[in-house]
Amino acid sequence: MKRLLAVIKVKGIQFIITTSFTLVTVLVMLFVGVMLYGKFAQTAEQNAYLHTQQILEQVKYNLDSYLNGMTQIFELVDDKIRRSKGLTADKLSEQLETIVETRKDIVSIAVFTRDGTLLSTTPTKVLRRNTRLTEQSWFQKAIEDPTNLSFSLPHIQNLFKGEYTWVVSMSREILLHGPDGEIPAVLLVDVNFKEIDDLCQRVGLGKKGYVYIIDLVGNIVYHPQQQLIYAGLKNENRSLPLKHSYGSYVEETQDEARLITIKTIDQLGWKIIGVSYMDEIVTTKKEISGFIIWLLIIVIVIVLFVLHYLSAKISRPIKLLERSMEKVEQGDFSESEPIRGSHEVEQLSLRFQLMVAKVRELMHQIIREQEAKRKSELEVLQAQIHPHFLYNTLNSVVRMVGIGKNEDVITTITSLSKLFRISLSRGKNIITVQEELEHVLNYLIIQKMRYKQKFEYEIVAEDGVLDCLTLKLLLQPIVENAIYHGIEHLADPGRIRIFAALIDGKMLLQVSDNGLGMPPDVLERVKAGCYKSKEGSGVGIQNVQERIRLTFGEQYGLEIESEQEEGTVVRIWIPRQIAEERERL
Amino acid sequence: MRMAAVKRMSVYGLFMLVAVTLFYSCSAPLADVKVAKKKTVALIVRMKHGDYWRTVKLGAEMAAKEYERNLNFYAPDYEEDSRRQMELVQQAIADGSETIVMAPSDEQVLREAIKLTRERAIPLFVLDTVGKDSAVNSYIGTDNYDMGMKAFEKMVYLIEKKGQIALLGTDRVKANAKRREQGVLDLLPRETQVELIANEHVPLDKKQIGEWTRELIRKHPQLKGVIALDASTAIGVAEEMENSGLRDKVKIKIVAIDSPSEVLAYLQEGIISATIIQKPLSMGYLGVKYAVEASNGGAVPSLVDTGTKVIDRENMFWSENQKLLFPFVK
Numbered sequence: 001m002k003r004l005l006a007v008i009k010v011k012g013i014q015f016i017i018t019t020s021f022t023l024v025t026v027l028v029m030l031f032v033g034v035m036l037y038g039k040f041a042q043t044a045e046q047n048a049y050l051h052t053q054q055i056l057e058q059v060k061y062n063l064d065s066y067l068n069g070m071t072q073i074f075e076l077v078d079d080k081i082r083r084s085k086g087l088t089a090d091k092l093s094e095q096l097e098t099i100v101e102t103r104k105d106i107v108s109i110a111v112f113t114r115d116g117t118l119l120s121t122t123p124t125k126v127l128r129r130n131t132r133l134t135e136q137s138w139f140q141k142a143i144e145d146p147t148n149l150s151f152s153l154p155h156i157q158n159l160f161k162g163e164y165t166w167v168v169s170m171s172r173e174i175l176l177h178g179p180d181g182e183i184p185a186v187l188l189v190d191v192n193f194k195e196i197d198d199l200c201q202r203v204g205l206g207k208k209g210y211v212y213i214i215d216l217v218g219n220i221v222y223h224p225q226q227q228l229i230y231a232g233l234k235n236e237n238r239s240l241p242l243k244h245s246y247g248s249y250v251e252e253t254q255d256e257a258r259l260i261t262i263k264t265i266d267q268l269g270w271k272i273i274g275v276s277y278m279d280e281i282v283t284t285k286k287e288i289s290g291f292i293i294w295l296l297i298i299v300i301v302i303v304l305f306v307l308h309y310l311s312a313k314i315s316r317p318i319k320l321l322e323r324s325m326e327k328v329e330q331g332d333f334s335e336s337e338p339i340r341g342s343h344e345v346e347q348l349s350l351r352f353q354l355m356v357a358k359v360r361e362l363m364h365q366i367i368r369e370q371e372a373k374r375k376s377e378l379e380v381l382q383a384q385i386h387p388h389f390l391y392n393t394l395n396s397v398v399r400m401v402g403i404g405k406n407e408d409v410i411t412t413i414t415s416l417s418k419l420f421r422i423s424l425s426r427g428k429n430i431i432t433v434q435e436e437l438e439h440v441l442n443y444l445i446i447q448k449m450r451y452k453q454k455f456e457y458e459i460v461a462e463d464g465v466l467d468c469l470t471l472k473l474l475l476q477p478i479v480e481n482a483i484y485h486g487i488e489h490l491a492d493p494g495r496i497r498i499f500a501a502l503i504d505g506k507m508l509l510q511v512s513d514n515g516l517g518m519p520p521d522v523l524e525r526v527k528a529g530c531y532k533s534k535e536g537s538g539v540g541i542q543n544v545q546e547r548i549r550l551t552f553g554e555q556y557g558l559e560i561e562s563e564q565e566e567g568t569v570v571r572i573w574i575p576r577q578i579a580e581e582r583e584r585l
Numbered sequence: 586m587r588m589a590a591v592k593r594m595s596v597y598g599l600f601m602l603v604a605v606t607l608f609y610s611c612s613a614p615l616a617d618v619k620v621a622k623k624k625t626v627a628l629i630v631r632m633k634h635g636d637y638w639r640t641v642k643l644g645a646e647m648a649a650k651e652y653e654r655n656l657n658f659y660a661p662d663y664e665e666d667s668r669r670q671m672e673l674v675q676q677a678i679a680d681g682s683e684t685i686v687m688a689p690s691d692e693q694v695l696r697e698a699i700k701l702t703r704e705r706a707i708p709l710f711v712l713d714t715v716g717k718d719s720a721v722n723s724y725i726g727t728d729n730y731d732m733g734m735k736a737f738e739k740m741v742y743l744i745e746k747k748g749q750i751a752l753l754g755t756d757r758v759k760a761n762a763k764r765r766e767q768g769v770l771d772l773l774p775r776e777t778q779v780e781l782i783a784n785e786h787v788p789l790d791k792k793q794i795g796e797w798t799r800e801l802i803r804k805h806p807q808l809k810g811v812i813a814l815d816a817s818t819a820i821g822v823a824e825e826m827e828n829s830g831l832r833d834k835v836k837i838k839i840v841a842i843d844s845p846s847e848v849l850a851y852l853q854e855g856i857i858s859a860t861i862i863q864k865p866l867s868m869g870y871l872g873v874k875y876a877v878e879a880s881n882g883g884a885v886p887s888l889v890d891t892g893t894k895v896i897d898r899e900n901m902f903w904s905e906n907q908k909l910l911f912p913f914v915k
Contacts, residue, residue, distance in 0.1 A: 129854050156907050166914045197914040227866045230905045
């Protein structure tokens with residue numbers, strides 16, 4: 001777990017950007033999704049309601065206009081009969097035949113007496129037996145309510161021979177002109193039910209929904225499953241439509257919810273009822289929710305990809321910058337490639353590079369300045385001739401003068417003056433090996449005078465060495481140490497040997513003595529540079545070492561070997577440089 | 586460095602493209618899938634024409650709409666064409682029907698159909714035929730034995746429990762006609778005053794039926810009733826009665842089976858006294874309904890009696906009977 005977290009880097013820019021943006025996106029999408037779903041679902045439901053309403057309105061309109069047309073035809077027939085002299089008039093039957101021929105949905109026009117005797121029929125047809133027409137509703141209604149046109153429920157017309165047809169019967173009492181004045185009769189116009197049946201059958205509400213029609217008391221005028229209802233296989237709950245004349249109602253039963261929409265044809269009191277199934281509306285809702293969920297998933301996936309890419313693009317240069325900073329932190333000030341990325345990061349990188357360069361330069365400068373300062377300090381120290389040495393030397397000279405050794409006085413003074421000349425050497429730092437050797441020779445001459453021939457010395461220089469260059473005053477402190485620490489307390493006569501040679505392209509200046517030598521612990525401390533003797537110039541070995549290293553680099557310097565009772569060897573290594581190259585240093 | 590960035594960009598781009606494509610392919614066909622998914626019920630009947638089979642189809646269509654199935658209708662042109670019907674069974678299977686609802690022409694076709702559907706584990710529902718084969722999910726049809734009994738009872742009522750009667754039937758649809766006959770014969774001993782003077786199978790030919798009727802009346806002037814075991818026989822007898830003018834001279838009662846419009850016309854005229862009708866619409870409706878319920882894993886009864894009804898002049902125009910007798914609005 002920890003390792004996983006470490007890989008992800010919970011606090012990393014990439015992680016923060018990806019998670020926070022994803023979170024925001026998901027929240028926004030969820031919010032939008034829920035809102036959209038709510039809105040869509042509501043609209044879908046409203047549309048379903050509205051749609052059903054509109055369809056029913058259309059059905060109602062069609063039925064209305066159809067029935068109005070039929071009513072007009074009835075009135076026309078009534079009018080024609082009223083105007084003619086009698087039912088048997090040729091003109092009348094001709095007119096009625098024309099009407100029947102032009103309207104195919106009119107099955108028959110018939111006139112009956114009030115006791116049910118057929119008076120006339122168009123088209124001419126033979127009356128069946130056992131019609132029981134006086135018991136039929138259209139006849140009874142015409143008798144009961146002579147002034148109003150009545151529409152019957154659809155029924156089988158069993159009056160005339162030929163095919164049995166489903167008809168809607170229009171009937172009303174009319175007055176006939178008879179020889180004895182006006183006599184009442186019943187006019188019957190049978191309209192084929194097919195037109196209405198087709199009209200209703202064509203209407204579909206969704207996949208399963210349908211339309212049915214009932215009359216005022218709940219008798220079925222039309223129902224697509226009428227036979228099933230009569231066979232007892234289906235049941236249509238007609239309580240809602242009986243209660244209401246208009247509007248939409250949701251009827252819930254155990255296994256389904258249905259939207260019942262009701263319209264009424266005012267003329268007849270017939271109610272058109274649309275039945276649509278709520279689960280179909282819910283299906284639309286499901287489709288919407290499915291769509292929205294898909295949308296959500298896909299948008300989130302896309303956003304994740306984009307965010308991953310974007311955050312990587314942003315954070316990668318920053319990581320690179322961090323890495324290059326780490327390098328600097330570890331002391332690597334070397335120049336590195338500029339980082340590419342966004343403008344800000346590029347600027348940052350550029351500034352950082354500049355800063356590093358500046359720091360690098362400053363550091364070099366400081367090092368250089370420090371080195372120069374140290375060098376000049378050392379030189380100043382080196383250039384100082386120990387006053388004690390001068391005092392001793394001058395003391396010796398006075399003593400020599402006292403005892404009349406003029407020769408020795410001249411030698412000493414001459415050597416002293418040469419010593420100073422080389423020491424100063426016109427302020428130059430670098431001198432030839434020859435000059436250096438001369439300097440140390442003069443020093444040895446003076447010391448030998450002072451120590452009354454207590455030691456012998458020997459200076460050997462190989463060929464070609466004398467023209468080489470060296471730092472000045474390298475040998476003198478070493479020789480001084482050899483005399484003060486090695487030879488001064490020696491019982492036997494001392495011997496100091498100075499040797500200059502070129503070895504492996506390097507210059508070797510070696511000072512060896514046969515003095516007391518050093519114990520190993522002192523040798524270690526001398527090598528480490530922390531041994532301070534009570535005597536001496538105070539600018540001994542350490543001074544020489546530092547000056548060589550500051551001038552020529554770390555690979556040069558001193559080597560000390562010492563054996564107690566045997567003596568000490570000090571080797572000075574410096575680069576081989578010829579006099580002509582002097583100007584460069 | 587640049588190259589790598591370009592490469593990565595193109596990979597991301599590709600991902601986006603795939604995602605967008607997926608998205609559209611997922612969302613676009615939502616509407617069409619549902620329609621394609623609708624399963625199909627095959628309805629195979631004995632004959633393409635005739636009100637009886639058209640009514641079966643009408644009932645099946647109502648159920649198909651209610652239960653959201655496609656209905657494929659298969660029927661031979663002639664009722665006796667069992668070979669053609671067998672081909673149609675194979676056709677229905679080839680069309681990928683989920684269930685088959687069929688009214689077999691004869692035993693042979695039924696056996697073959699059972700074999701074929703069992704091999705493919707297609708549920709089979711049989712209409713208008715009674716059997717016991719367990720491979721058939723449901724037998725849905727009329728109890729013909731009961732029909733025979735009802736016909737006899739109605740006849741006994743019409744002749745007021747005494748007199749000579751004749752039983753007449755063609756040899757079509759043997760099994761069903763036989764069971765009707767059995768129903769009549771089994772009840773006969775109960776009515777001691779009713780005498781069965783003839784029980785004959787007549788060929789399907791109006792002229793021959795007419796001759797047979799004349800001969801019968803001539804031989805048995807006391808004949809009071811004729812039970813016709815199928816509609817065409819009843820029509821033949823009724824036609825002879827009307828044309829020969831016997832109608833008013835002899836008061837012979839005719840009890841028929843089924844309700845083609847000719848039978849109904851004679852019924853209104855009073856030549857045929859009563860008819861026992863089946864409910865083909867219920868047959869078609871229940872056939873498809875049970876087929877759907879069975880495919881949804883519901884239990885269905887193995888034998889379904891769709892019921893019969895005695896129709897006479899008195900009740901034939903009652904509104905609940907009108908839809909039974911005249912199923913089509915023409």
